[in-house]
Structures are given as structure tokens and as C-alpha cells.
Amino acid sequence: MPDVEMTIGVAHDRTATAIKIAPLEQPPLQLVLTFDELDQLIRELGTARSKMVEGQSLPDFENEEVTISTVANARxxxxxxxxxxxxxxxxxxxxxxxxxxxxxxxxxxxxxxxxxxxxxxxxxxxxxx
Known part of the structure; x- marks a missing residue:
């Protein structure tokens, strides 16, 4: 896949997210998503990611180099x-x-x-x- 530059921003009123994708030597593309659309994209990306890692070994969580996205005081x-x-x-x-x-x-x-x-x-x- 070609290298791309991505920027993601949240609207000041926090009602939308703008995703700008700029493939090398091509005009940039911008996608504006509502909260629900962003959730759908995250789910779809998660599904794609799970297919990409099928058959790979799971990370060793005892290894200090593994990055874990933690949450404090979560519901x-x-x-x-x-x-x-x-x-x-x-x-x-x-x-x-x-x-x-x-x-x-x-x-x-x-x-x-x-x-x-x-x-x-x-x-x-x-x-x-």
C-alpha cells in the first residue's frame, strides 16, 4: 500500500470528526463523520484488524514492550x-x-x-x- 498522511480532528462543538487522508502524489480526501458513524467505522476497522491478525501469535502481556490501552475508573x-x-x-x-x-x-x-x-x-x- 502507498504511504499516506492522515490527520484526524474533532469539531469544536464535538459533533463531528474530520478524517483527512493524503496519499502521496494524490489530492487529499476528507471524510466528516458523526459520532454514530465514527463508532461504526471503529467497529468495521476492528473487524478488518481481527481478520489481519488471524493465525498470528498473541502478544506476551508480561513483556514490557507490549502497549496496552488502559482505562481508569471505567463503568x-x-x-x-x-x-x-x-x-x-x-x-x-x-x-x-x-x-x-x-x-x-x-x-x-x-x-x-x-x-x-x-x-x-x-x-x-x-x-x-
């Missing part, structure tokens, strides 16, 4: 579907509502890990006794 939702597993969904400002499902054995691993780290290990107190 979240959990739905248990015994005995199959559970759904964890949350609102990501960059991608909108996202989530994942975990099979029963992975739910147990997560619960055990968090229990060990947050309940069974006492936290350091700032108070002096």
Missing part, C-alpha cells in the same frame, strides 16, 4: 453464565463499549489471583501503631 458490567463462564464489559473512551468472555476455569484463575493479592495479603498501613 463496567459483569454477567455470570454458570457453568460456562462470564462476561466482563466496560466502557473504553477510545473504543466505546468493549468486553470479553472468560470460560469457567479462567474465571476461577482471576478470582484466585485477586483474592490472593487483595484479601489474603495485608496492605501496608500509613498509620503508626
Amino acid at each position: 463496567w458490567y459483569i454477567k455470570a453464565s454458570p457453568p460456562a463462564g462470564g462476561l466482563l464489559a466496560f466502557y473504553h473512551p477510545k473504543f466505546g463499549p468493549v468486553g470479553f468472555t472468560l470460560p469457567r476455569d479462567q474465571v476461577i484463575q482471576v478470582v484466585n489471583f485477586l483474592t490472593e493479592r487483595f484479601i489474603l495479603q495485608p496492605t501496608q498501613s500509613a498509620e503508626k501503631h
Whole structure:
């Protein structure tokens, strides 16, 4: 694919996003999208990305070089579907509502890990006794 220059801007009233794509040696193209249209584009790009990475190995999240798009204090939702597993969904400002499902054995691993780290290990107190 040819090299392109892209710029993305948000309207002052935050009602639209302008995407300007300038392929080398061609006139630039501009696409103006509403919030709903931008969400649709993000979903479609996610679908295209998932097809592109089919068959590739998953990243090693313990590697410090892996970049993770994190969210703090997100609105979240959990739905248990015994005995199959559970759904964890949350609102990501960059991608909108996202989530994942975990099979029963992975739910147990997560619960055990968090229990060990947050309940069974006492936290350091700032108070002096």
C-alpha cells in the first residue's frame, strides 16, 4: 500500500470528526463523520484488524514492550453464565463499549489471583501503631 498522511480532528462543538487522508502524489480526501458513524467505522476497522491478525501469535502481556490501552475508573458490567463462564464489559473512551468472555476455569484463575493479592495479603498501613 502507498504511504499516506492522515490527520484526524474533532469539531469544536464535538459533533463531528474530520478524517483527512493524503496519499502521496494524490489530492487529499476528507471524510466528516458523526459520532454514530465514527463508532461504526471503529467497529468495521476492528473487524478488518481481527481478520489481519488471524493465525498470528498473541502478544506476551508480561513483556514490557507490549502497549496496552488502559482505562481508569471505567463503568463496567459483569454477567455470570454458570457453568460456562462470564462476561466482563466496560466502557473504553477510545473504543466505546468493549468486553470479553472468560470460560469457567479462567474465571476461577482471576478470582484466585485477586483474592490472593487483595484479601489474603495485608496492605501496608500509613498509620503508626
